[in-house]
Amino acid sequence: MCPVPDDARSISTTLRARVEHALGQQSTEWVKPDTGLSAAARYSVTLNDGSGVFVKAATDDETERWLRTEYLALRHVPERFVARVVAWLDEPGSHPVLVVEDLRRAHWPAGHEGVDWREGDVDRVLAAVADLAGIPAPAAFEPAAPRPAYWPTLLHEGPDRRAAFLDLGLCTAGWLNGAATALIEAEAGLDDRGDSLVHGDLRSDNICVAHDRVVFVDWSHASRGSAEHDLALLLPTLHLEGGPMPYDVLPTAGGWAAAGGALLARRVLDERGAPGWLVNVFVRLIAIDLAWAASCLDLPRPDGIDWRSI
Known part of the structure; x- marks a missing residue:
């Protein structure tokens, strides 16, 4: 049997x-x-x-x-x-x-016991993602879905909404007030259009290293879009796991950083029932996105808790 x-x-x-x-x-x-x-x-x-x-x-x-x-x-x-x-x-x-x-x-860096990137693996993955971005999408693939704008609702949908975001401890009200316009404009200006094949869900548990190959799995949400899409999605998580700072790889990606942080903030504030460990990961990623956005948009560094302390 x-x-x-x-x-x-x-x-x-x-x-x-x-x-x-x-x-x-x-x-x-x-x-x-x-x-x-x-x-x-x-x-x-x-x-x-x-x-x-x-x-x-x-x-x-x-x-x-x-x-x-x-x-x-x-x-x-x-x-x-x-x-x-x-x-x-x-x-x-x-x-x-x-x-x-x-x-x-194959070597799977993400497992139930944690994340284990071996020496050289992160560089190999980044090189593979860059190569992947050069592949045109199949004609049958639809463009990536339009990205909703979340910063306006996070900041202007009543004082309770803004207070809930500030309660995450990632910045003070003063920093948020000073950064609000830049974050909103950066998110609104993000252009995700393009003809590249987009994986759409790149993270460490969808990547393995098999001898001389970097293999990406779970293509369920593949689409047509910007050549930067997958790299911008991967960088914050990769930094959380010991990889480079996102700004060092994509220093002009303020739109991606602003949009990524807003999306995760909406999930943390609105999606009930998520396990505590996942919420914790999301909050740490929001902190990374905010710091990335600040560097790209010439804003002061967020003055809240560092993601390593969360």
């Missing part, structure tokens, strides 16, 4: 049969990864011959749409950047299933 996590028993029989039929052999073990936030069903699968694959199965219409986007991206992106497609199961009447190469033996 193939071991399958209890929460997956309702789909395991059908899914296992579809995958084994497509691959022409039975499986011996299905293990759910301990990282990643996808709503799709995901398993590292060991096959009878000792080899392995990674299985990602859509479970509803939304995850099906994401999985089709991911499959299109994997067919378009040079193989050195992505997991090799082993099989695509798309029978009428069933949600699709994507089967890709097994990357369990």
Whole structure:
């Protein structure tokens, strides 16, 4: 009997049969990864011959749409950047299933025990992201969705809203008053248009290093957009994990920094039920974004708590 996590028993029989039929052999073990936030069903699968694959199965219409986007991206992106497609199961009447190469033996910097970037890995990732930015998006990809402006609501949607932001301790009211106009204008002026292929969710748990390859996984939100999009999204998290200061890599990216901080602030203030550890990460990232924005926009450094103390 193939071991399958209890929460997956309702789909395991059908899914296992579809995958084994497509691959022409039975499986011996299905293990759910301990990282990643996808709503799709995901398993590292060991096959009878000792080899392995990674299985990602859509479970509803939304995850099906994401999985089709991911499959299109994997067919378009040079193989050195992505997991090799082993099989695509798309029978009428069933949600699709994507089967890709097994990357369990690659180095995954993010795990349930923390983050472990080895010497040289961050530089290799930044170089790979730069190369990725030069790839044009497939014609079928839609432009990235317009970015809402959040700083006006954070600052002008009543005193309680502003007070809630200040309660995060990242700056004083005096600093915020002096920076407000610049932050609002920088966010409003951000141009995310372009013809580059955008991954859309680059962070350490979607990256692995496999020998001489830097591989990006989970392309569910890939789109067409600015060549700076993925790098700007990754830099604050990378700095949190020991990488360079975002300003040292993108010193003219005030719009990205302002927009990133505002988006995370809205999530912290408005999304209830998030685990405490995730809220803590978001607040630290907001602090990094504010410092980045201040450097780019020639503002005084935020005068609140340093992110390392949060």
